[in-house]
Every structure is written in C-alpha cells, then in structure tokens.
Amino acid sequence: MELSSIKLAILDIDGVVIKGRTPIPGATKGIRLLEENNVKVIYLTNNSTRPRKRIVGLLKEIGINVSVYDVFTSSYLTALYLDKEANKNDRIFIIGEEGIVYELEEMGFQNLFWSNYEPPIDYVIVGMDKNFNFQKLTYAQHAILSGAKFIATNTDPTFPTENGLIPGGGSIVKAVEIASKKQPIIIGKPEIVGLRLILNKFKISDLENVIFIGDRIETDLIAGKRLGCKTGIVLSGVTTKDELEKLENSLKPDFYGENLLDLLGGKNYGDRI
Ligand SMILES: [Mg+2]
Known part of the structure; x- marks a missing residue:
C-alpha cells in the first residue's frame, strides 16, 4: 500500500x-x-464499558504507547456528541457501565442517573450493561415515552469474552427500542x-x-x-x-x-x- x-x-x-x-x-x-x-x-x-484511560493502559502493556486523546470509544464519542447537542445540566439516564458514566462526567455533565431518577429526563443513553434489568428497562421506557431523546452508544448484538459470546449492547438497545417504540440515534460503528x-x-x-x-x-x-x-x-x-x-x-x-x-x-x- x-x-x-x-x-x-x-x-x-x-x-x-x-x-x-x-x-x-x-x-x-x-x-x-x-x-x-x-x-x-x-x-x-x-466497546462502551471501559474509560479510555483503561484502554491506554491495556495498549501500554503490549508495548503500544498511545495518548488518551488518540483513543475513541463509543462512550467517549457519545460524550462528544452530547457536548455539541445537549446542555451540561440536562438530565441523563444511563443504561451502561463505568465507561459511559466516566466519559460523560469528564465532559462536564452533572445530572447523571443510572439506577433511578425523578422525572424529567432529557436523554436516555444505552450501551452495554451487565447489570441490566427490568427496572432499568422500565425507567428508560418511561423517560423516552415522556419525550427524552434516545441515544445508543453502539448496537453490537454480541460481546466477545474469553469464555465465548455474551449479549452485547445491541441486545439491550433492542429491548429499549421495542419497549419505547422509538429508534435511537446510534453513535458507534x-x-x-x-x-x-x-x-x-x-x-x-x-x-x-x-x-x-x-x-x-x-x-x-x-x-x-x-x-x-x-x-x-x-x-x-x-x-x-x-x-x-x-x-x-x-x-x-x-x-x-x-x-x-x-x-x-x-x-x-x-x-x-
Ligand atoms: Mg474488532
């Protein structure tokens, strides 16, 4: 080439x-x-689950030195997207893991909720969440039906682990999609x-x-x-x-x-x- x-x-x-x-x-x-x-x-x-700095560490272990500014996860890209589209005091309900919460906090968003909330909610962000449950699905459904914008970090149906495949963020996004009858804006590939x-x-x-x-x-x-x-x-x-x-x-x-x-x-x- x-x-x-x-x-x-x-x-x-x-x-x-x-x-x-x-x-x-x-x-x-x-x-x-x-x-x-x-x-x-x-x-x-x-992969939306890890903060970028964790990926920097992982790459360093195998001899690749990279700045955190050169690592992009679907969570960080979601934070960049919201940086343009949302207000910093918007109320955001998250179905996801550390990666999403961390990147949104770093971007300056202050009203983040991930286990419960008092309405109103402006954005529902959905990614991979190994603690996903019926209650979170209900919270997301109610928020979206009440007008919150629905954002998916990614829609990968499966997630590879050392022990084989497990459901990916896309499986959770689909559940929210069906429950809320709304299509998300999808940030990832x-x-x-x-x-x-x-x-x-x-x-x-x-x-x-x-x-x-x-x-x-x-x-x-x-x-x-x-x-x-x-x-x-x-x-x-x-x-x-x-x-x-x-x-x-x-x-x-x-x-x-x-x-x-x-x-x-x-x-x-x-x-x-
Ligand atoms: Mg790959």
Whole structure:
C-alpha cells in the first residue's frame, strides 16, 4: 500500500491490535510502520464499558504507547456528541457501565442517573450493561415515552469474552427500542455519527487521506464504506478470506491482509484475490 497519501489511520482495537489481552502478531510493527510514514494513528472501539484511560493502559502493556486523546470509544464519542447537542445540566439516564458514566462526567455533565431518577429526563443513553434489568428497562421506557431523546452508544448484538459470546449492547438497545417504540440515534460503528466527530476533531475533510482498518465486515467495513474513506480488513479477527471473497465488488475492502503489517505492506485487494 502507498502510505504517503494517508494522513489518518483509524484502527479498530479488538481483532486488529489485541485479542482479549494478547497482542496480535504484526500489529505493533504495523503501527510503527504507519508512524514512520507520518500517518496519524488513532484507535476506535465500539466497546462502551471501559474509560479510555483503561484502554491506554491495556495498549501500554503490549508495548503500544498511545495518548488518551488518540483513543475513541463509543462512550467517549457519545460524550462528544452530547457536548455539541445537549446542555451540561440536562438530565441523563444511563443504561451502561463505568465507561459511559466516566466519559460523560469528564465532559462536564452533572445530572447523571443510572439506577433511578425523578422525572424529567432529557436523554436516555444505552450501551452495554451487565447489570441490566427490568427496572432499568422500565425507567428508560418511561423517560423516552415522556419525550427524552434516545441515544445508543453502539448496537453490537454480541460481546466477545474469553469464555465465548455474551449479549452485547445491541441486545439491550433492542429491548429499549421495542419497549419505547422509538429508534435511537446510534453513535458507534456501523453508523458514522462518531466517525464524523473524529474527522472534525482532527480537522480532516479529504476522505482520500483516511483509512479505516478493522476486522468485522458488518461494523468496520460498512462504516468505512458509508463514510467514504479507504477501507482495510485484517484476517486476524473474526472475518475469513472466504467471507471477503463472497462480498459483492462494491462492498469489498480496498486492502486486506493476514494482519496489520501484512495489510500495510501487501498489495491491494484486487491484486491478491
Ligand atoms: Mg474488532
């Protein structure tokens, strides 16, 4: 791949850089190659549960030094979205974990509720919550039916753990959607609300200079295509080469590789398949 035309590389984390807590071969060398070529590297995950500083620590453990300003989670992007759209004293009900509460607090929002509330509520934010229950669902339903705006951090149906799949934030979002008969505004991939906020932050308008590299077709690749930037898929996560070959041509990524280093050093998709 010709790296001189790329200014910004957006890397998905799980399946591209790490798997669980294990570094993926070729990832750190790939990141170094990008940086040596003066490509700004940032990290993006739909996982809403962790504060960004925790992800910085996780990456540091495997030898990747990154500033908290270069890590974007669906929770932080939700906070950035609300920073533009909401007032700091708006009342916000959260179905979610530490990541969402922390990022909203950091952004200056003061009226946050996550177990109960007194009406009115201006925003209901829904993400992954391992303590989700009927009562929280009822609170969210009542708030939305009373006019609160409904925001989903992400809609991943499942969530990978070391012991296999568990329900993801999307399963909880669906429950709220059905109970409230309202569609949420979705911040994370494959929607591009969050990606646009990132491009604004780095003042990048020419999408030709941007590549989005991930391991999932239905989130990473679709988001990149919708945004209109260059796209790359690594086979070090969930997608197989077979699945890439079956995609119709307009959906195929611009680049792919066994891992990040392979993708960056390899030829483009059309040459290799
Ligand atoms: Mg991934």
